[in-house]
Amino acid sequence: DSGVTQTPKHLITATGQRVTLRCSPRSGDLSVYWYQQSLDQGLQFLIQYYNGEERAKGNILERFSAQQFPDLHSELNLSSLELGDSALYFCASDRGSGETQYFGPGTRLLVL
């Protein structure tokens, strides 16, 4: 158990809909990272938040957004969903100084 929690475990929705994925980092970690794992692209970095502020952006689509709240949990919002957004979404956390990132169990999103 990495100490990073993610909800929900599974999500099934339809094209055009909007969903919110939630992540709670390990105790003491200030940074949260979101990753997408799809069959053809592997694990891709989406976005990083550090202590409530956006710190780095990766391959995140404009339809996707995230935020980190004062209690340090983070939410990833995916809107206008397309079939190709079906993937595993992982959250990871660290102290924020470039130490090892620890990953949550992931949310499996299926868009029908």
Add this chain to the structure above:
Amino acid sequence: DQQVKQNSPSLSVQEGRISILNCDYTNSMFDYFLWYKKYPAEGPTFLISISSIKDKNEDGRFTVFLNKSAKHLSLHIVPSQPGDSAVYFCAASVRRGGADGLTFGKGTHLIIQP
């Protein structure tokens, strides 16, 4: 452009022998490298890391070697055990200036044969 490459999609090794997983990178700015292990339907689990100022790091049965001039790293598992069967991901980051997202290879599926 894939900055981290794992050229072997799968590797089969006999139990008790050495498993060697390889990874190449192209971005010379990377200064921190990690190996993660992943089982189906679970998140990646951290195994071992190495900073670019070192060329070797050991933790129990796992050793990571870094060859900066060749932009190559490898993970050695000795001896290999059945529970080591999983997908192994190599990852890299630029730690200077603060944390950043990890860049992952596409993974190598390690199968330990009894």
